[in-house]
Amino acid sequence: MAKKINLTIDGINVSVDEGMTILEAARTLNIHIPTLCYHEDLCVAGNCRVCVVEQEKVKNLPASCAMPVAEGMVIHTNSMKVRMARKHIVELLLSEHNADCTKCYKNGNCELQGLASQMLTGDHMFLDLVPDKKYTIDMFNSAIVKDDSRCIRCQRCVRTCEELQSVSALGVAYKGDKMKISTFFEHPLFEVVCTNCGQCVNRCPTGALIEKNYIDQVWDAIYDPSKHVVVQTAPAVRIALGEALGLPPGKIVTGKMVSALKRLGFNSVLDTDFTADLTIIEEGHELLSRLKKALVDKDPTVSLPMATSCSPGWIKFIEHTFPEYLPNLSTCKSPQQMFGALAKTFYAQKRQLDPKNVVSVSIMPCTAKKFEANRPEMRSSGYKDVDYVLTTRELGIMIKQAGLEFDGLPEEKFDSFMGSSTGAAVIFGTTGGVMEAALRTVYEVVTGREVPFEGLNIVPVRGTEGEVREATIHIEKVKPEWSFLEGVDLQCVVANGLANAKKVMQNVKEGKANYHFIEIMACPGGCLGGGGQPIPTNKEIRSKRKSAIYQEDMGMPIRKSHENPDVASIYQEFLEKPLGHKSHELLHTHYTPRKRY
């Protein structure tokens, strides 16, 4: 047990574990010290100084986020001295900040604005420095907008990009009054190593890093009578959307979400989960075909291990960082893009629509999906397969705009077809989910039996946040046509967060690991912790979302992708067979090597 430290905070004696900071100790007493640069997921920076407190017998005010508790400390969190210093600091930040709040996307959802309103900063204590600054806005990227005039230099984004993602697309440039958050030689984001994962967007306290929003374009499409607007919703949206609308984290709102989307006016409310199931069929067969080529045909050109390709942040990361491993990526498109390609082909045909009048919208927990939808190769229907990608947050805004009382909405079901799904698809939203879903199917295809895990729960591959998880699945008593897999130990690895992806790939590169199948999700915890999810997102919230996802899986009547009746019928009616000609045309893709800066 950790040693206990006794101290006094605002006259209250408290005993806390050694190593705790003053900030954390105060929180145990329900004293909320304001912060800006502090974020639970990141290392302590101590650079905004908003969290300063007064320590008796010490001249300076320590930053409570960075100061460990010490025996006998006497702390005042709200003394005159502290209040004056904090007000000065917030005023200083505002003087450097483009505080044109009504023009800001984060209006009403900005931590600086929140502090300013708490402190009643109305009297412009200091000179306005903004006119002399040559602030720039980088809006050339399809996913993320970086507006330096809103930046408070807290470096949460820099730490996110470096610590969680090991991408370091964002860094600090210059010093003194010219200090700014920038990229490699100040290139725009679309030219650098940025993966569009949006983890920085999720952690930015102000409007300096935001997603590029397509809300108005989607409204325009909805109100255009000549357009048929279909919407698909990703698995991780239904367990987080509630947070954007005032509900507690971890609440499953699938039915309410469907009902809200219908009321917003989408012509058809469908489910990305359907194409998640389809992805499993295609990707599962791709894995088996690669294994066969390697084990039976001894084909030296086959690339193993095979890595999942659902996470567009991961795709761009590997394109930049390990381009030599692009052949190892599954050629399957992500569920979003499979859906888009089918919406303007299969779906349009079936509904007798002209694909040029079909507008395909997706609701994603992700900002990288915006970039993915804009990739030139994502036009296999002959049109842009997915026209607009909205984040969970943007959908939350639309629902508010429409005046819907979300919690009071009835539960409704997805439209058919391309609306049915399984528990295997739902778990795509968490780390380890694609692996588990794939194994549920692959194992059964090969052996004719269900995976030998209680309740189909393949716990060994369920990822843990911030960790690389390795697991071995023993395959035995296979069907005759899969005899080459008899007794094979399928080596799997699951990682979330690009820093962990880098570790996995480094191991592969150095020959330290002998995997068959790699699942990578770019964001901490998988899509449930995606860059497009409601703010705040932190460890505790992610863990609640994760429980919700597994709960949703358990509650589904069908939990294996290959048993999805709509999937079976789409092969019958349209695609013919997994990895068939049509599949290749519509559901598979290729990748582009990129530079490393």
Added chain:
Amino acid sequence: MSEQTLKRVDLIFGEYSNIKYKVLADTLKRSNDEILKDLLDSGLRGRGGAGFPTAMKWKFTAESPCDERFVICNADEGEPGTFKDREILLRVPRKVFSGMAICGKVIGAKRGFMYLRGEYRFMIPDLMKELEIYHEHAQKLGHDFKIEIRLGSGAYICGEESALFESMEGGRGEPRNKPPYPTTSGFMKKPTVINNVETFVNVMMIMRLGPEQYKKLGTTDSRGSKVFSVSGDTPIPGIYELELGMPLDRFVDEFGDGDTKAVQVGGASGFCVPRKKFKETVIGFEGVPTGGSMMIFNSSRSMYNVLHNYLEFFEEESCGQCTPCRVGCQQLRKGIVAVKKGEKKANYLDQLMKLSESMKITAKCGLGQSVANSFSSIVNNFKEEMIY
């Protein structure tokens, strides 16, 4: 100089012993406790400006449990008006390396570094020559302590010890949160002694003279001598080694041009002492401390310009990470301009004084904390020059 009223000292720049690295050789034979006791008795305090007792710093570092420790000589002399380390390194580098090597023995370090100001690159060939001699002797003496030189790139902030570590580790020169202090987590997060160039020379001289002899110089709070960089309105600018604890009026009598209006003690981050306070001001840790910079201004100088110049310096040299320093420096400079131009009323200076007070207590490192020193001492003492 014909008449000398202040006692000149010849400790730092005095000649080398006849036998190379003799003091080091003698000291290596002594126990660490004896060495630390002598240092403690000598009353030596760091010569970089902050004045932390050197013996304590070494003791804490030696006691930090770790497999590796480092000695770093801070030669990133960047304080405006300071140029004494340059002189020391040019004239008596052997004394510096001896001091470092003694420190290496006491704290159990095997590696030492000299972090040299980028602009002092020209010294490297000579320093390397001396280092060769040092390493030869260290080997002969069986002292396993290697010294390397690392070069800064011109940022003032890298003279701040934790920013210096970051710089040496290849990172951006940004100060770290303290605690942990360098004594437990310094370079490469290992216990590290980081001392000013002059401090190491003092250590070496204490070892040579013994603490009793050394203590004869200076006052109770400020033992020993100090190398001063005298500049500004003086007929005799240059480097002077003087006893600590001298009253400022005697200093001005000797170095001023007869029309001295103010002395900036300790560089841009130090204090400005106006004429009326010369008599009561003592130069030393009990009075106004200094890393060595003494800038003399006569009545032809505008203190507004002086202050503006300092603030411009800080505005640019702040690392930019913490709010009070990055934005505060900009506000202070632009604020005095606005007052001077009449765009802000004179009482805006009071607002700025409060701001500088907040900077002093909330900034992350010594840079932001010390801007208030020159700001408040100049604005308080020369208010009319700020307004009219």
